[in-house]
Amino acid sequence: MTYKRHVDRLPIPPKDAKVHNVVCHYCIVGCGYHALSWDVNKQGGTSAAQNAFGVDLGKQQDADAAGWFSPSMYNIVKQDGRDVHLVVMPDKACEVNSGLGSIRGSRIAELSHSAATGTQGQRLTAPLVYRYSGLVPTSWDDAFDLVAEVTRRVVEEQGEDGLIVSAFDHGGAGGGYENTWATGKLYFESMKVKNIRIHNRPAYNSEVHATRDMGVGELNNCYEDAELSDTIFAVGTNALETQTNYFLNHWVPNLRGTSAAKKKQQMADEPHEPARIVIVDPRRTVTVTACEIEAGKDRVLHLALNPGTDLVLFNALMTEIAAEGWVDRDFIQAHTAGYDEMLAANKVSIDEAVGITGLSADQIRKAAAWIAEPKAGKRRRTMFAYEKGLIWGNDNYRTNGALVNVALATGNVGRAGGGCVRMGGHQEGYVRPSDAHVGRPAAYVDQLIIAGKGGVHHIWACDHFKTTLNADQFRQAYKKRTDLVKYAMAAVPYGDREATIKAIMDAIRQGGLFSVDVDIVPTKISECAHVVLPAATSGEMNLTSMNGERRMRLTERYMDPPGQAKPDCLIVAGLAQALEKSWRAAGKPEIADKFKGYDWKSDEDAFMDGYHLHADGGEFVTYDRLRAMGTNGFQEPATAFQDGKIIGTKRLFADGKFKGKDGMAKFMATPWRGLQAEGKQAEKEKFPFLINNGRANHVWQSVYLDQYNEFVMDRFPLPFLEMHPDDMAGLGVGAGDLVEIYNDNGSTQAMVYPTPSAKPKQTFMLFAFPTGVQGNVVSKGVNEFIIPNYKQTWAAIRKITSAPEVTRHMSFKSQQQTVA
Amino acid sequence: MKSCDRLVDAGRRSFLSGSATAALGGVAAATLPARPAAGTEPLARVTYPANRIGNVKDLKVDQPIDITYPDKESPGVLIKLGVKVEGGVGPDGDIVAFSTLCPHKGYPLRYVAEDKTLNCPAHYSRFDCELGGQEIWGHATQNLPKFHLSIDAKGDIHAEAVDELIYGRLSNVLRA
Numbered sequence: 001m002t003y004k005r006h007v008d009r010l011p012i013p014p015k016d017a018k019v020h021n022v023v024c025h026y027c028i029v030g031c032g033y034h035a036l037s038w039d040v041n042k043q044g045g046t047s048a049a050q051n052a053f054g055v056d057l058g059k060q061q062d063a064d065a066a067g068w069f070s071p072s073m074y075n076i077v078k079q080d081g082r083d084v085h086l087v088v089m090p091d092k093a094c095e096v097n098s099g100l101g102s103i104r105g106s107r108i109a110e111l112s113h114s115a116a117t118g119t120q121g122q123r124l125t126a127p128l129v130y131r132y133s134g135l136v137p138t139s140w141d142d143a144f145d146l147v148a149e150v151t152r153r154v155v156e157e158q159g160e161d162g163l164i165v166s167a168f169d170h171g172g173a174g175g176g177y178e179n180t181w182a183t184g185k186l187y188f189e190s191m192k193v194k195n196i197r198i199h200n201r202p203a204y205n206s207e208v209h210a211t212r213d214m215g216v217g218e219l220n221n222c223y224e225d226a227e228l229s230d231t232i233f234a235v236g237t238n239a240l241e242t243q244t245n246y247f248l249n250h251w252v253p254n255l256r257g258t259s260a261a262k263k264k265q266q267m268a269d270e271p272h273e274p275a276r277i278v279i280v281d282p283r284r285t286v287t288v289t290a291c292e293i294e295a296g297k298d299r300v301l302h303l304a305l306n307p308g309t310d311l312v313l314f315n316a317l318m319t320e321i322a323a324e325g326w327v328d329r330d331f332i333q334a335h336t337a338g339y340d341e342m343l344a345a346n347k348v349s350i351d352e353a354v355g356i357t358g359l360s361a362d363q364i365r366k367a368a369a370w371i372a373e374p375k376a377g378k379r380r381r382t383m384f385a386y387e388k389g390l391i392w393g394n395d396n397y398r399t400n401g402a403l404v405n406v407a408l409a410t411g412n413v414g415r416a417g418g419g420c421v422r423m424g425g426h427q428e429g430y431v432r433p434s435d436a437h438v439g440r441p442a443a444y445v446d447q448l449i450i451a452g453k454g455g456v457h458h459i460w461a462c463d464h465f466k467t468t469l470n471a472d473q474f475r476q477a478y479k480k481r482t483d484l485v486k487y488a489m490a491a492v493p494y495g496d497r498e499a500t501i502k503a504i505m506d507a508i509r510q511g512g513l514f515s516v517d518v519d520i521v522p523t524k525i526s527e528c529a530h531v532v533l534p535a536a537t538s539g540e541m542n543l544t545s546m547n548g549e550r551r552m553r554l555t556e557r558y559m560d561p562p563g564q565a566k567p568d569c570l571i572v573a574g575l576a577q578a579l580e581k582s583w584r585a586a587g588k589p590e591i592a593d594k595f596k597g598y599d600w601k602s603d604e605d606a607f608m609d610g611y612h613l614h615a616d617g618g619e620f621v622t623y624d625r626l627r628a629m630g631t632n633g634f635q636e637p638a639t640a641f642q643d644g645k646i647i648g649t650k651r652l653f654a655d656g657k658f659k660g661k662d663g664m665a666k667f668m669a670t671p672w673r674g675l676q677a678e679g680k681q682a683e684k685e686k687f688p689f690l691i692n693n694g695r696a697n698h699v700w701q702s703v704y705l706d707q708y709n710e711f712v713m714d715r716f717p718l719p720f721l722e723m724h725p726d727d728m729a730g731l732g733v734g735a736g737d738l739v740e741i742y743n744d745n746g747s748t749q750a751m752v753y754p755t756p757s758a759k760p761k762q763t764f765m766l767f768a769f770p771t772g773v774q775g776n777v778v779s780k781g782v783n784e785f786i787i788p789n790y791k792q793t794w795a796a797i798r799k800i801t802s803a804p805e806v807t808r809h810m811s812f813k814s815q816q817q818t819v820a
Numbered sequence: 821m822k823s824c825d826r827l828v829d830a831g832r833r834s835f836l837s838g839s840a841t842a843a844l845g846g847v848a849a850a851t852l853p854a855r856p857a858a859g860t861e862p863l864a865r866v867t868y869p870a871n872r873i874g875n876v877k878d879l880k881v882d883q884p885i886d887i888t889y890p891d892k893e894s895p896g897v898l899i900k901l902g903v904k905v906e907g908g909v910g911p912d913g914d915i916v917a918f919s920t921l922c923p924h925k926g927y928p929l930r931y932v933a934e935d936k937t938l939n940c941p942a943h944y945s946r947f948d949c950e951l952g953g954q955e956i957w958g959h960a961t962q963n964l965p966k967f968h969l970s971i972d973a974k975g976d977i978h979a980e981a982v983d984e985l986i987y988g989r990l991s992n993v994l995r996a
Contacts, residue, residue: 001906002952002963004983008866009991046995058995060893061988063926063942068988070923072961100925106961240944244959248943286957290944697957711961715954811948813935815957 001809003714007071011085013052014044020556021631022088023545024105025173025538026700028424029246030547031105032094032631035539035558040076040083040116064099066092072711073101075109076116078560083116086559088539094631096223096547097245104244104700111705112539113562122521122708124534125563130486131494135532140564140574143531147458148578149501150514152586154455155191157505164445164453164513165196167460171429171545173538174461174520174568178603181610182569183460184432186576190594192437195445195454199426200467200768202446203786204438207391208422210401214668215660216408219428220652221383221419222549222635226250227259228266228417229383230273231370235280235310235403236389236791237423240287241697246423246548247287251275255294266416270378274299278367281389282307283692283722283764284757289816297819301367306358307690307762308394308680308792312672314402315346316353317368318409326372328379328411335656336408338667345669346402356672372410381417382410388694391422393791395676396783401668408665414653425701427545431615441785446470450477455508459517460568461535465524466702466768469788471775472746475524482528484512489530504530518571521704524770535568536561542603542623544611546636550649553633554626557603569606573598620646677781677789687743687794689727693767693774696720702768717806719769721750721797724758735812736803741765743795746776751807757816763797866993868981873917873967874898876910876975882933887917889967889979890993894986895920895928896967898977901936905950909969909977917967917979918953921987923960938964953984965992 013036022033036052038044044051046058053067061068069089077086088109092099113120127143128135154162167183168175187193196204208218226232227250239247253259257274264272277291278301291300305313321327322343332339350361357364371382384407390399407413407420446468448454465475488507492499504514517529520537540561546552561567580595600606604623611618617638625646626633634648641647658665675681698715699706706712721739733739737752749772750765758764765774767790777795782788873887881902889896896919904913918938920929927942931949937956938947945958953964965984971977982992 002948002954004952004963004966005985006983007985008982008993010985012990057990060994061926063921063988065926065988068926068990070961071985101959101961103959103961106959110961286944293944697959711963809951809954811951811954811956813937813946813948813956815946817939817944817946818932818934 003710005071010069010071010074012044012046012050012057013085013087014038014042015050015052017044017052018558019052020558021554021627022108022539022558023427023547023553023555023631024102024108025427025543025545025555026104027102027243028172028427028548029096029243030172030427030545030551030553031097031100031102031245032091032553033088033101033105033108034091034631035556036087036089037079037084037558040085066099070106072107072110075112075114075119077112077114079558081560086112091631096249096551096631098249100245100248102244103697107709107711108539111709112559120521120705120708123562124519124521124532124565126534127564128532129494130489130530133490135529143533144574144578146500147516147531147575148582149497150504151456151458152579152582153501153505154508154514156586158455160191160193161195162455163191163193163195164449164457165193165460166445166457166462166464167196167198168462169198169430171427175426175429176538176543176545177429177431177611177615178541178543178606179568179572180429181431181614182572182606185597185610186572188435188437189433190576190579194438195443195448196438197445199462201786201788202468202782203442203444204435205440205442205785205787207396207787208400209785210397210668211404211420212659213666214401214404214408215658215665216404216413216420217652217659218422219424219548219550220413221421222650223250225383225417225419225651227254228263228381229254229275230375230380230417231382232275232277233280233367233371233382233384234277234287235384235386236391236393237385237387238281238285238287238694239385239423240290241285242387242425242695243423243548244697247290252290252294255291255299271376276370277301278303278370280305280310280313282759282762286697286816289819292819293817301363301370303359303363303367304759306356307692308675309357310390310393311395311399311402311670312348312353312356313359313364314399314406315348315670315672316350316364317371318343318402318406319347320350320365320368321372321406321410324368324373326368326374327409331411332409335658335665336667337660337664339409342405342667342669345671346405348672371406379411381415382407382412383418384412384420385423386421387423388425389791392788394680394789395673396787396789397785398668398670398673398676402670405667405670408667413665414651414656416651419651421548424548427547429545431611431618444782444786446474447780449481449513450474452481452511454513456514457516459515459519459525459529461519463523463525463702463704466770466773467775469775469778469782469790470745470780471773471778473780478513478525479528481511481513482515482530484510485514485530488512518568520565523704533571534563534565535571536565540565541567542607544607544626550636550652551633552621552626552636553629553631554623556627567603569600569603573600573606675792676783677779677792679779679781680789680792683743683779683794684792687796688761689795689797690762691741691774691777691793691795692762692764692791693793694764696766699766703770707770715810716766717771718749718751719766719772719774720753722753722755722758722764724760724762725754725756726760727763728752728754731797731799733799734803736807736810738800738804739797740800741777741795741797743777743793745779748772748774748776749800751803754812756814866991868993870978870980872976873979874977876915876971876977879915882936884931887979889917890982893994894989897931897938899931899949901950903936903950907952907966909971915969915971915977916949917969918947918949919965919967919982919986923962923964923984923987924958926987
């Protein structure tokens with residue numbers, strides 16, 4: 001039976017409840033929330049004078065009420081050592097979400113650690129070390145000392161290349177400016193670590209190298225531009241599920257036509273209609289359906305192209321737009337370089353594009369017209385938005401460049417209703433010392449680990465076993481190498497530090513790897529770790545980040561971290577100090593001195609050392625000023641502090657000055673070269689099913705919190721595999737049946753979700769799920785800058801068992817409404 | 821031992837009544853507010869009314885009837901699904917009732933007979949009426965509140981309780 005909480009009443013926040021600013025730490029949109037907290041033994045009342053909302057709670061409230069919160073928005077947590085009631089609810093005054101809460105963000109409270117209610121009991125509460133055949137609690141000093149002693153010895157023997165690092169580089173949970181600065185300072189300033197990888201990906205690189213190389217930073221517009229555009233051109237982004245409230249609060253008004261007044265007011269000299277939208281996605285997503293509901297089918301163009309052929313489409317659009325004379329010649333002349341060369345190199349006829357993409361000539365011509373055909377003599381305003389369908393798809397670099405070409409040629413960067421932007425996953429939060437020493441292409445770190453290189457591995461909030469490519473082989477190699485060290489550690493008494501370190505180093509010399517994992521919860525990879533360090537997350541520390549329109553806010557600390565957990569930046573400080581001590585004791589004071597400068601006592605100290613001193617405009621930004629700016633914050637970069645407010649930047653490149661040579665944006669030659677990553681074409685020919693993959697609305701990221709949330713696990717106990725009913729008949733499988741997905745890279749499992757709108761032989765699997773890792777079947781093939789291609793994966797499928805018990809209560813009805 | 825027993829007994833009474841002050845009983849009665857009148861003590865759960873919301877003979881398959889429960893401010897639907905479901909009542913075990921305020925933002929849900937779902941016109945959420953209101957897709961962080969039903973000898977259908985918090989109220993029964 002479907003999970004029900006049987007909650008029929010919730011405590012009422014009293015008038016004097018504390019209110020903290022919160023930005024949802026899950027996705028890049030960064031919706032504004034408020035955390036209300038009050039003493040566990042107090043409560044407000046239903047009359048307006050007795051509660052924090054100032055409304056009569058004895059009455060039924062209307063839709064979009066500011067005074068209602070759901071059971072998932074409530075918990076009992078520790079605050080300064082005392083039990084308090086906590087409500088984390090959307091903030092109506094935040095311009096990003098205007099009071100909307102997603103199925104993820106509206107569970108911030110329920111996904112908090114609570115000893116009282118038992119939520120997130122999985123959280124790490126103490127440093128753990130491997131001894132006596134398991135991970136057991138120890139002190140911070142003991143853990144830091146062990147990590148520093150082993151790390152220093154590995155660096156002495158192998159150089160800094162012997163230290164392999166996996167680290168976040170983003171904002172939000174498991175990141176933020178404080179923590180990204182701290183890890184950057186340790187590995188790029190105190191050391192010059194080259195063998196470092198980011199988050200899910202196997203190298204230290206940008207997923208949007210091309211747009212940056214063209215002088216066009218990838219987050220260059222504001223969310224309001226989606227309300228102002230004539231056309232939205234969306235590529236490989238399922239915005240309704242993955243940037244939910246950006247879509248609902250800024251795209252939908254334009255599709256419905258309710259942003260008309262705003263358009264007229266800001267752009268008075270041109271005609272306006274509700275937006276049209278072009279969606280480039282091989283799959284019919286809920287986003288496509290929602291757009292059709294809002295705008296009508298005649299204003300939605302879904303280009304369900306052959307997977308991985310986006311580049312050809314963009315080059316064909318560029319060719320067509322140029323042939324029609326719809327380019328912005330003045331803009332090209334004044335602000336760009338290399339247009340003619342690009343146009344010649346990328347020329348693709350409509351016929352060629354039809355053959356490769358599988359689209360019709362009419363569809364391609366219509367898309368070109370919707371992007372660039374002038375409206376009553378005025379330039380059409382088109383916003384280009386792309387995400388993992390492009391970024392994690394075929395030929396990342398050139399495809400990204402091909403799209404930016406179209407945006408630049410039509411003058412759609414730096415102007416109202418325009419922009420050429422990635423939609424993003426996490427929030428951002430990157431300020432670090434120079435990473436120039438890492439080089440380009442950066443080292444393919446996963447392959448180094450598989451090949452037995454390196455001796456010690458520091459992991460910061462990454463779970464490779466769930467999120468990397470080639471995950472099956474990576475996990476096998478990793479387990480083997482870390483087991484070598486475990487066997488060695490188990491053979492000596494832990495209390496004999498000298499003997500323990502000798503055993504570890506001997507094992508490393510025989511191919512072992514010493515693994516140190518910093519995270520908020522036990523992960524799949526931490527099962528292999530020898531030291532696990534407990535971190536705090538957003539709300540348990542002060543944390544700053546920026547969203548997809550560069551909107552920077554401070555999430556205030558409103559509760560205590562569990563047990564001894566602490567902010568990553570302070571873990572960095574402790575580790576740096578232990579390394580300084582170790583190098584000094586080893587008689588290397590010149591190296592020890594490099595680890596000075598970590599005498600931070602708080603998250604704010606790390607912020608001031610990092611963002612305030614090093615970010616563009618950072619000198620105008622402090623915690624106090626951010627606190628006063630609330631959930632609206634400001635848009636980076638800051639340019640001044642005036643009248644008590646930080647002054648930001650609504651759009652980048654509004655002055656026409658780009659980041660290329662002489663302030664110009666640079667076009668890029670991006671000719672088509674088929675399935676670019678090594679082995680992909682052969683895999684396509686050998687295996688029958690496309691295993692496309694991505695996210696689901698219900699879950700955040702790699703499910704690290706949701707895996708212990710009854711509401712979510714009741715809905716999706718296993719990763720789903722969307723499959724056309726004809727394919728199901730061919731395989732002899734029914735709804736909820738467990739299938740194996742396998743190819744030459746590895747194997748994994750999923751449950752079948754019947755999906756009539758899926759194309760035959762094109763399945764779609766939930767990514768990064770703990771009970772079935774899609775990455776197991778993704779090949780090691782990458783692009784020239786070591787960017788994975790998860791999306792173009794082919795495999796065979798076979799039945800494992802009929803619907804297991806956990807799937808039998810599940811609804812397998814269509815996740816999409818019917819368009820009238 | 822005797823005083824201990826009394827304390828245990830007092831504690832039990834306190835737990836059952838939901839009133840911490842009751843535990844102190846006569847000891848400090850002079851300095852404490854008067855106890856609530858019998859039958860009005862606050863309880864751990866809200867007390868639901870049992871309301872007649874329809875009769876079996878009025879129902880036709882897939883033709884939902886608008887109802888309200890637990891009070892007139894809380895709209896819902898009474899549906900005969902035509903398929904026996906867990907928690908369904910009536911001779912065919914196929915009668916169910918749900919709140920129709922979407923637990924995301926409170927917009928009114930619409931019944932789609934083709935697949936027996938309740939759908940939100942505002943933000944595209946969908947709930948499965950055959951599976952207790954399971955959210956098939958959507959933004960709500962709870963499955964749809966279902967009204968528990970019983971049927972008497974005359975075929976009258978009564979709603980008696982709710983299994984999730986209804987949108988727009990912090991107590992399912994207002995002014996409880």
